[in-house]
Amino acid sequence: MLANEERFVRVSVAGMNTQLENTLRFFFQGPCKGRYELAADESAEVSIIDVDVYQGKDYLDRCRQRHPDRPLILLSFNDIGDDVDTTLRKPLKPDALLSALNKAMDTPSRTTLPNRAVLQKETAYSVASQATQNQTATSRPATAASPVQDKPRNIAEAVAKQSAAPIAEEPTIEEPAAKKLCYSDEQALLTHLESRSDKRVDRRPQYDTADYLQGHLLQAADKARRLHRSIKLELTGGNIVVMPPAIKETGDTPATLEGLQRVMLNITREVFTSIAKDPLDQRAIKLSKIKNDCPHEGGAGILTKDIDTVMWESAIWASSGRLPVGTSLTDPVQLDRWPNMTRLMLIPGSIRIAALWLEHPLSLQATSRMLGIPESHVFTFFSSLSAVGLARISKRVSQGHGDAHGNGKAVVSARPKSGILGRILNRLRRK
């Protein structure tokens, strides 16, 4: 914290392009809280010179000649053996730069500090501009043509302006993100979950994937991979074709299967959802092998997706707030990695749950309790993760952060920046 917010040090730079100047500006305005500001060479109290650039040594000599009492901070990848001025080795570290600037501030030659208004009138960065113009092609961006020189100042000014500008009033209460961000399908899912939760979750119901479209898709995908043939699922109201993975042949090495299997959906969205929700009559399903160069491919009204996306969606609808048979409610969940959430149907809380499980494997019940997310949502998310092989129940108990039942409250305790993170979250959820 500064003793006097209006006191600051004027710093000129030489041997830097506009991008580096901007980086320093942001650093001075942000982490340094305005304690330093870029200034014209003539009015600066400290100069930072990149001596690695073409003519860098010339800038140094010129600056020493013009301002013999001015503290200099030299930047270089090399040890330049300067015993008069402060030399900072690249890459530049914030602490080292701050230390060097503080040291420069303490030099007796610097007597008076300017009023901020005076500095704002200054527009010329003579040494810096000269340096930018004289840089070699290797030390500056290839496209740094003359029109660029004025624009970075606009960025800096934009930062200053934005930092000072009043803002519109924040809405008081936000709806959950997924509700706002969701597609119509996701909204339909929420409605569906809410309508079924009272009937099912309280009785801790589970479901057998084999009875649902999810199980049949899994069976078709296995078969397609094993036989390397496309497998067609004939359903009431349409059909689904699961294709085998591509074969990769590289020289003399044995051919391998590569990439995700693709699925062609010759079925409307509404029919897919309807079929995926309820147990299927086994007699109404026909599974058959077809040629790989399926005539349906690319046809009108046929949607092609990868198998994981289709499995995910079918699991969500089949689950509807329940869990696959045999799933433990009290053992911890092991999540292998983040799912590709921007391309999947999400229910509220999915991102929070994934982040928690990756850091602290907890049981399904503990997760619901700890995050305050309905069990039906946690169960549905787990079911979809499980369907694409990303999550499973593990016997390994989370260590150091309480037990798998979520009795260790430290697991999700607030962190130092939680306040600002929450405000960013609220802003993101506001359209």
Place this chain on the structure above:
Amino acid sequence: MNNHKIIFTGPVGAGKTTAIASISDTPPVTTDEAASDNTLHRKPQTTVAMDYGVMNLSGGEKLHLYGTPGQERFNFMWDILTEGGIGLVLLINNNTKDPEGDLRFFLEAFGDFIDETRVVIGVTRMDEETRPDVADYHRILKNSNVNVPVFQIDARERRDVALLLESLLYSLDPGLVN
């Protein structure tokens, strides 16, 4: 009044300028210029200095969004730029010669910052080039013992960028509540 920042980085043409624009409350100030030399075939305009956007938060706070210049393969001031930052958004253009190499390079270049905060990865242009896929990126990350969000995104879509940022926030604090 505190001002906070999130850094957007990645190779040329990855969509940093566009991603910032899609979530910024003000039109982003950018320094895109006509590209020349080796970047011309990828993007007619390229950022030579820096992108800047802002999100207005409650209580008068600001979240600054900084995009690094795409042409830079190395910048001796990366640490200065990231100082005090909340986290890193790394965007990878899938339709380049070596997106996996880009991923490794930027993770290494911002290694210290990532260790102190968190990173999320958005893969763009997957509709133009499907390989590597998201699972491939995770395999690379697993080899480096890194397990972070990797999402396919369209940088023009606010929803995609917002979800990516949400995952960054929850990675920083899974217990975060709104």
